[in-house]
Amino acid sequence: MIALKQVSKRFVRPDGGVFTALSPSDLDIQAGEIFGLIGPSGAGKSTLLRLINLLERPDGGQVVVDGQTLTALPAAGLRRARQNIGMIFQQFNLMANRTVADNVAFPLEIAGWPAAERAARVAECLALVGLADRAGDYPAQLSGGQKQRVGIARALAPRPHVLLADEPTSALDPATTRGILDCLADINQRLGVTVVIVTHEMAVVRAICHRAAVVTQGTIAEIFPVIDGVAQANSAAGLALLEEA
Ligand SMILES: Nc1ncnc2c1ncn2[C@@H]1O[C@H](COP(=O)(O)OP(=O)(O)OP(=O)(O)O)[C@@H](O)[C@H]1O
Numbered sequence: 417m418i419a420l421k422q423v424s425k426r427f428v429r430p431d432g433g434v435f436t437a438l439s440p441s442d443l444d445i446q447a448g449e450i451f452g453l454i455g456p457s458g459a460g461k462s463t464l465l466r467l468i469n470l471l472e473r474p475d476g477g478q479v480v481v482d483g484q485t486l487t488a489l490p491a492a493g494l495r496r497a498r499q500n501i502g503m504i505f506q507q508f509n510l511m512a513n514r515t516v517a518d519n520v521a522f523p524l525e526i527a528g529w530p531a532a533e534r535a536a537r538v539a540e541c542l543a544l545v546g547l548a549d550r551a552g553d554y555p556a557q558l559s560g561g562q563k564q565r566v567g568i569a570r571a572l573a574p575r576p577h578v579l580l581a582d583e584p585t586s587a588l589d590p591a592t593t594r595g596i597l598d599c600l601a602d603i604n605q606r607l608g609v610t611v612v613i614v615t616h617e618m619a620v621v622r623a624i625c626h627r628a629a630v631v632t633q634g635t636i637a638e639i640f641p642v643i644d645g646v647a648q649a650n651s652a653a654g655l656a657l658l659e660e661a
Pocket of ligand 1: 427428429435437455456457458459460461462463464616
């Protein structure tokens with residue numbers, strides 16, 4: 417479903433220095449997987465995630481999602497292809513001046529869905545995340561967990577095959593975290609959506625991931641499976657993360 421081929425990313429710092437956020441890396445994520453990107457702060461996890469939908473443009477390499485080579489697409493083609501890739505964020509990124517329903521409708525408006533189909537899809541997505549009764553509320557009236565559920569509903573509205581999650585539970589307490597992770601696992605199971613989740617916590621990987629990559633200093637140190645809730649990491653960086661947990 418997702419293939420990164422020798423993808424790399426450097427940033428130029430304000431002082432003119434060049435910083436390698438990701439050395440040339442390969443990554444294959446299968447359709448239907450929940451795949452984790454785990455590593456310490458500043459390791460390059462978010463950069464790697466944002467390279468999948470080209471929020472960050474790689475300096476080199478190819479990004480292929482659902483059979484389309486995103487790195488070869490012109491702007492209009494890329495906009496269309498991105499409708500197949502939903503994204504959720506640590507701070508939810510909801511629009512405060514729009515109701516819950518209008519937040520969820522937003523990507524459908526952009527994509528040109530007719531109003532009646534939009535309304536039906538919004539209702540469906542809010543039901544999916546357990547917020548059917550909050551459609552008319554504003555984000556400020558919701559708890560953190562409910563806000564993230566709106567984020568998930570918004571990301572799923574255009575029926576994407578891929579959902580990118582950038583530390584989706586880092587702003588939430590443990591009980592709410594559990595609820596959001598269960599929600600993501602449920603969506604993965606029911607809809608078959610491929611989920612890529614950035615986290616710095618092994619507990620998140622253990623809770624929902626099928627496999628995960630250890631990202632450290634701009635490289636993928638290893639890719640390991642999670643078997644019966646046990647993370648099978650064995651690189652030095654992976655073992656350090658397990659010890660921390
Ligand atoms: N736009 C940018 N300009 C310059 N440097 C950047 C930019 N974006 C990221 N970086 C640098 O790239 C490195 C990797 O950042 P990234 O956000 O991918 O790490 P991360 O593993 O997600 O960390 P965290 O868990 O702290 O979010 C960091 O050192 C960061 O400062």
